Amino acid sequence: MAESLLFSVAETFIGKLTSRLLEEASLALGVYDDLRRIKDTSSLIKAVLLDAEQKQWQNNELREWLRSVRISRNRNTCNRNRIHDHNRNLKPWLRQIKHVFSDAEDVIDDFECEALRMQVVNTSGSIRRKVRHYFSSSNPLAYRLKMAHQIKDINARLTKVAADRHNFGLQTNYSDTRIVQKRELTHSHIIESDVIGREHDKQIIIDLLLQDGDDKSLTVIPIVGMGGMGKTTLAKSVFNDERLGEAFQKKMWVCVSHDFELKHLLVKILNSASDSSPSENIQNFDIEQLQNHLRNTLVDQKFLLVLDDVWNENRVKWEELKDLIQDSLSVFVKWAFKEGEDKKHPELMEVGENIVQKCGGLPLAIRTLGSSLFLKFDIKEWKFVKDSDIWNLPQKDDGILPAIKLSYDQLPSYLKRCFACFSLFEKSSLLNDFEVTAFWDALGFLPTPKQGENSGDIGKQLLHELWSRSFVQNFVDGGSIFSFGLHDLVHDLALYVARDDFQLLNFQYENIRENVRHLSVLQNDLLSQISIPTGLRTILFPDGANSTPFLNNCLSRCKYLRLLKINNSRYKNLPRSIGKLKHLRCLGLVSNQELERLPDSVCKLQNLQTLDLTDCQKVQKLPNGIGNLIKLQELCITTKQFNFPVELVKLSSLEILEFNNCDNLMFSFEGIQFPKLKLLSFSYCGNLKSLPFHIIPNIETLIIIDCNMVILSMGDDNNNQIPKLKLKLIRLASLPQIVTFPQWFQGCANTLRSLIIENCENLEELPNWFSTFISLKNLLIENCPKLISLPEDVLPNLEHLIMSGCPELYRRYDMLPLDKIGTRYHISNMLPLN
Template sequence: MYFSGEIVISSFFEALFANLVSPDTLHFATEKQVQKELNKLETVLRTVHAVLADAEEKQLKDQHVKMWLSKLRDLAFDVDDILDEFATEALRNKLKKDKQAHRSKVRKIIHSFTASFGPNAFLFRYKMMNKIKAISSRLDDLITRKNELQLRELDVGRPKRVIERPPTSSLVNEALVYGREYDKNVVIDLLLMDGDTDVQVSVVPIVGIGGIGKTTLAQLVYNDNKVQDLFDVKAWVCVSEDFNIVRITKSILQSVTCDASCNDVNDLNLLQVKLKEKLSKKKFLLVLDDIWNMSYNDWTILRSPFEVGDSRSKILVTTRNQNVSSVMKTVPDYSLKELSNDDCLFILAQHSIGAKDFSGHLDLKELGEQIVKKCKGLPLAAKTIGGLLRTRVDPDAWKVVLENEIWNSSEEQSGIIPALRLSYYHLPQHLKQCFSYCSIIRKDYEFGEEEVVLLWMAEGMLQQVNTKRLQIEKLGSMYFQDLVSRSFFQRSSRNKSQFMMHDLINDLARSVAGDICFRLEGDEKISSCARYSSFIGSRYNGFKRFHTFGDAEHLRTFMSFMLPNDGDCYLSNSVLIDLLPRLRCLRVLSLEGYYITKLPDSIGDLTHIRYLNFSYTKIKSLPESICTLFNLQTLLLRGCDRLKHLGSDLRLLANLQRLDITDANSIEGMPFGIGELIDIQSVSNFVIGQGVGYQIRELKNLSDLKGQLSISGLEHLVNAQDATEAMLFSKFSLDDLELKWTADVKGDLQNAGVEKEVLSLLQSHKKLKKLSINLNIATSVISLPALGQLPFLKALYVKGMDYVNKIGVEFYGENCSNAFPALEILRFEEMPQLKEWNTYQADEKTGNFNCLRDLSVKKCPKLLGSLPSYLPCLEKLVIHDCQLLEVSVPKHSRLYEIEIVGCKRVRHDGSFDLCSIKKATLSNITWFSCLKGLMLGLSQTEFIRVGGCRELPSLCHNGAGWLARSSFLRNLEILNCSQLVSMGISIGEQKEEVQQIWSCPKLAYLSSSGYLPVGLKHLWTDTCQMLESIADSVHNKTCLESIFIARCEKIQYLPDGLDKLSHLQQLHIECFRNLVSVSRLPSTGLRVLHLSWCRKLQALPNGLHCLTYLQELEISNCPCLLTFPEEGFPTNLTSLTISKPEILEGLIHWGFHKLTSLKRLAIYGGYSDGVMFPHEGNGMMLPCSVRKLAISDFPNVETLSSKGFQNLPFLECLSIVKLPKLKCLPRRDMLMSLLEL
């Protein structure tokens, strides 16, 4: 895909000038000729910089200017590389002088790994001189071309070019609006609320990304009948990009008076006095639509006339920028979310075929559903694509749109990217650079703020004059939050600490970045201009895939993104050994998640590198050469569970700011001298090695540590006083501290008796927010330290304190009645001797834990008594394996989730409701009968899991279904209930979306009505031996998307109506002893069909060949299945697994080659007579699309046919099992694409 992009390099030049006059550069420019060339370079660059604003403005209309800017950008990057080499050499020499004690070792390292810079400063300067002259020559050519293009220096005060958006009005065609009824009612309710007595007029902001429908929502609200009757005066003003107070005031006045006589008046005072007269004591509604930028001062001036109105007056604001809303709002923002796919489908139908649905064009419905998925809830996208397809009812035309990216349409036709591009044009230069860099992030990837900021920092995008290094990440955080406030990033719905880019915002990033950013997709070629790149990791990544990077020697970012749940991913060694050494300009290298066992020494040649991420790889040690990467700022080794040794000279990495070795649990100890890294800000885990307990003293000098710190290996401390030397109490930026003692392989502590004193000496500062104490078999600690008086402590984790038998006054401190004033999370785990927990809650006013939200107690088998009774803020309660504990549900709580597993009983007397609980797990409760009152109280629960309750015969109490009252139930799981006979409810009337019934051997039926809930989407039933049917029939409106049924031996048939389930995508039928046949299946939608171990199944489903959307088919171990369907298989299959001779023979006769989309083929048995595979007949010719081939149980095969494999040019994985007579493989040249054998 080619993107034209917009070249923005002004902010890059600012950093360049700072580096040109840096001490590091000047130190190595002492030779007159070098100094002269550098001075000339700076002078000419400043001349060019002066015309950049003009060039950046003209580039969109003049391709010659864009080409000039592109060449200038390439040159600027090359200059930056040269200056970085100066800085690196200066740092190298400084280390040689400062580390006299290690001089011989340093010289050895430098000699081994940095020969490319020459043996002495003279040769270095000579080489750099040649590079500077080459740059100067290129720059002279650009100066000449600049004059030819007539680029000039612009006035500083000259207004910036803006892209105008068409003005809006208050009118709206409500018939064309879908899915905003709820949003409209919420905003109207906000307008109907009484105003705050402290403010004269309330401001209600609607915030969201471009194209999401903010203006449309405001129009719906403005024209609603309730709103019409509520206000004396209404006015609508389109503010747009130019926040001109005179113009806006004039527009409001004209709207209020319906008089254009003030059109020629430009005196703000006269206009505001007149407007004040008109609004005095009136109840008015003012809509300010599409505000982009506004200062607090502007707002105070604009709002002056509004303060004389009725206090119930309202101002409704729409904006893309949360910073704008924060200036104006008096109530929280209303963040407008994306539409559902169904609502987008209505919009698409209305604008494409002029109808509300596709009932008259069923051949377009499936295509329309897939198209709206690409719209990602953006109504503008659905409307625009509908317009492009207006009156076109040919499915081929719709397929063209489906198979192409939305922005491929010309921007004049599309309107989607231009609508979003407006937001981009309003960004300052430094944010444009940071945002466009994010185009390398794959779609649907969730990222954290810190993750992105570290990448920006590595690429030098956070440079600021006079900014100290310790402020850089804070600067990056400001940049990030600015992009969040402008709706470029949005919070993930799954994880509130993570962020995402909407797909169309991602497309915008790629559009504005152009060819400087490259995402490897398919066979695309990288541009010579590319500096930042990424690729999505797959299971097998051969060198051939990365061939396009061979000439990208100036690349600065080489980054992989893994897809979730992709298993182990493998990378060709040629990428590490041959490709990476050629990418000598890299600043960022991330190969996270690959099955890499060893890193090459050539990593040390990447002298510009700032960011290395080898997290979740299988490396055992870091090469010593990594200690020569003097520019390295970030080293991420999270989850490297085989890593034992960090580089021995890690102390030489003077610029290292972040070392993450979280969950790298095999590390034997920190390298000596790590305390010399005085600028390091984050060390996730400080590991104290065996025999060097005193090394904890190296923490003393790491005074800038912030965030989270885990200290493990504390069992190796011999002298407890060493703990004092760590000076944790002085590290005020630490928020999260974890202390870990671990027993040796015999289960004993090596220095028993020391740990109690160490625990008392490792005192942190009082502003600590989270503390974790993990003492595994800590024989000498019998009480918890006094932690209750830490005023800012929000989270406390205590684990493995084997001999603590009581939690009492010593835990709370002097003031027991008001301990833990800020604590929100409290967890006790693996405390086998704990018998008593004194909560010291005398009454509700003096109780402890008043802020506690999350309470978890696990594996405390001797704990008696009760939990704290007054927990007003409690949202989550987890109790596991506390066999003697009787759990009472706390009163007056906000309990959202309850999880009780392996306890004696649960009490709830019914005196208060449990309507706040949305998720409940109840498992292995000894006296399950005690749960009746609790279950009846779960009237608004959305998720219920009941497991291991052997006494439970029915989900019924006194003839009433425990779950019948719960109309909110969405997910029901019943597991390992051996006596359960009846569900006890007419489940067809419920609204579950997910239902799992597992290992309930006496369960006879799922629903007394014989029907499944219409809203059910996922059904999973396993090991229910008495179950005869999942339902008598299913309604054609049932929303089922997946069905998994296994080991239900009495089922003989599937319910009628499966072929009417238009949403069904997956059907798994496994281990059915009595199933004879499978009824007709839905011809549209079904993508996965598995039939396995069905011993009496005699025929495949009728019309199997008509399942045109089927992609994955498995037919295995069905011995009575004797015939292959005459019409064959669906030709769109991408994965096929078969293990039956008759099916294989029929498939050969029908022709394997017809499966032209097949990527994965597995054949198990059924080839008893063949001696060659594949057979060289036409029917056995395998499709050339196959990438993964597995063959097994071929007793007589002797040869794998070279001719057959010649037809498999994309084969990556070949699995051969149980071929006892196999003598030879195909010729090597037939397997050149193979990655795994």
């Protein structure tokens, strides 16, 4: 990791040294005492890293500032030299620590790999095979000698850098006291549409849109301003205003971002204008065909089109802001205090007013800093923010706002490390907690779970903490699934803070930076131009990848890979050498339409935690030996296989199990328990007839999409035996056999938070017992034309109600008063809004 994140690296490494698996392996190899010395030395280094990180920032950032402003040559020059002399060797020392920790982690992981392999051999192999494979498949004695030598080398290197810590006057600190004050998730009703100080602007725009005039004329209303000012928030507030639903027959929202190429823009507009997925492949249309198609779509209709995030070639210059101090202060107070708490702390409010002024009225800056001070009542902490030197850093057109950089600096080390991973995703990406948690877990970034917790629980907790600090936005809690995005400026911050170890490769002739550990390549034609660093831990392939030499090179050179994603590629198969990536934790192969098989060598990857084969529709069967993947937590399957291997029963660590486009799936899961399973999903499994009801009581998410033959009834619904369920989210889509809900659904009345029902054409009612669902907060019903009513008692508890394509419901609830439900609702006969 970058030098600024080393404390978290050290903490994770020391945690590895305490595992029982490692202890047993070190005793067998005779290096137990060496590992204990490594742990003690690492603890000494960790104790000074927080102070070193702070001094490193001062050394780099402050000297940059001092060079950029005009200063007198006397006192300030002395200050510059003093800072430089005191810390001139600090960065190389931190770099040494970074390298030795990285190498040490590889050695320790190698131990764990061998111990896991022994575990598999002991449970499934013959006596002869057990002896032959003891700690190595070839030469156990050579392996022991090699590992013992590597351990002693790591010990010596750590001892040397630990001794050098005395040269820098560093203070010791054994724990990171920067904590995230917990903000209740119910506080999420401070959503993007909760605009403070923009009511007047909103009314002006609505008046312009509703004014009488020539209906055939095209009116353009621009909303311009600097990044983070809240332009998108204002536009969303206008777009969702119910008064516009009557004035416009069609409403479209298109995010343009940097892609203003005409053809791509027309495709986006058409996709937004369509009431359902376009039946034609408009991607292959030329511009003339797209224009004609759009004219036909919009003919004789008054429409509203919002083009969000429009950039010109040089980026729109930021305009001066009006004096909105009072409105800005209201936003700050809402994020920094619980309701009414601000009145108890007038001394903090005085400092807060100065902080708000320095934010220049930018809502993003105000929210992040307000969130960072939430439930902090020590005035010293507030004054530290107000008086920080970072406010004096010069701002360029594409620079990072001082306020959000300052908020980032106050994050605990473990959150900084996780936040850096967002730099590998493209701007405007919609993310979810399952994807991101798998990412963090594969790279070893998650804190050690407490008793009773798993990686999914920890991932949700960290995302909640980032949300509470306003580092993620559009945060939607679906019960068991979180979805979210990042503001463009926050994404810029991620790129900035992660630049040493993470790289998003997007342009031709861009060099891969030295010592990069995590690489995401966005364009297929870049694969032939780049040289692959051997120390990579992460590689994300671009869509359409088909370079076999690049793939083979990755697998042969990057033996320490933890995360490999080859989504949407055109490879027909993977080489057997992938089985040598024994450190690999996550293998993503989503939507590889040409992939026909997976080599059996994949099943040698005992460390693998995620295997995603979603939408690999030519894969004939799962690889032999899949039961050996004893650490597998997430398995997503698309295959033509008829009989699934019984060895799936060995996957006792599974938390997520998804079947997608498995038309031959018919088995009943008898004898398979999956005790840790949280999510079970069946999509486009045409021959699936029944659900594994013995598994369902333990899961939190159930998804069933386009499984025409499945019967939801347990077959014994009239015996009044309602199982107790833990379900938090249910999604049912394209299930024509559903007329009403089976009674066993009542078992989750106390836990269900989100219910999504889509394209259930024969659904006629939600039973009256739905009124007992006291935890239900989110209800989405789309394209259920026969559904005529909802249980009245359900509505008051809802926070989000979205109905679309349900004409009977539309007529019944179109005039529903706003106070009937919670924070937001949208009822439309046409199009759902997000």
